[in-house]
Amino acid sequence: MQTLKSLITGIEWLISWSGRVVSWLALLLVLVVVYDVFTRYVLSASSVAVQELEWHLFALMFLIAAGVTLQKDKHVRVDVLYSRFSAKQKAVVNIAGGLLFLLPFSVMLITASWPFVVNSFLIMESSPDPGGLPYRFLLKAAIPAGFILLLLQGVASILRSVLVLAGNPLKPDSDV
Known part of the structure; x- marks a missing residue:
């Protein structure tokens, strides 16, 4: 059990750390939008690179923060029945949902995006727009990276639920 708890704690530390890192992108995005x-409107000048940087930052925030959102249980869910369940019933639902939907979906997106990312790296893809940002392949690499983080948090959440069913739950936010 201690090994399982250590694995969960390690995964959740990584996810929390990635969330803290990506949270700074929100501040950067605000500054870039203000600059844009x-x-x-004041200088009557516009930059394709600045506009692309806005959606690049937003995409990074969205992709990398998905695992943190799952960890904090802030993802979208219809809680009509779930909110009334006991801890063990919730654990069963979380395990079933994780194994049937979250893990296969994450693996599918990692697998499907990988050739897309590799091709982008091979051709050193950059923006097709004049004045756009170079290194678009780095942004595309965030697709599998974000889903890897989501997959890892899904595994940690499933393992947390297994501990609940075993009667040895890990306290929320313990050592994370």
Whole structure:
């Protein structure tokens, strides 16, 4: 049991760390948007690179934060019945949902995106727009990276639920 708890704690530490790192992207995105608005409306100038940087930052935040969202139990779910379940019933639902939906979906997206990312790296893809950002392949690499983090958190969540069913739950946020 201690090995299982250590594995969960390690995965959740990684997910929390990635969440703290990506949270700084929100501040950076706000600054970039303010700069874009200022240059566009006050200076009557516009930059394709700045506009692309806005959606690159948003995409990174969305992809990398998915695992953190799952960890904090802030993902979208219809709680009509779930909220009334006991801890063990919730654990069964979480295990079933994780094994039937979350893990296969994550593996499918990692597998499906991998050739897309590799091809982008091989051709050193950059923006097709004049004045756009180079290194688009780095952004595309965030697709499997984000789903790997989501997959890892899914595994940790399933293992947490297994501990609940075993009568030896790991306290929320313990050592994370």
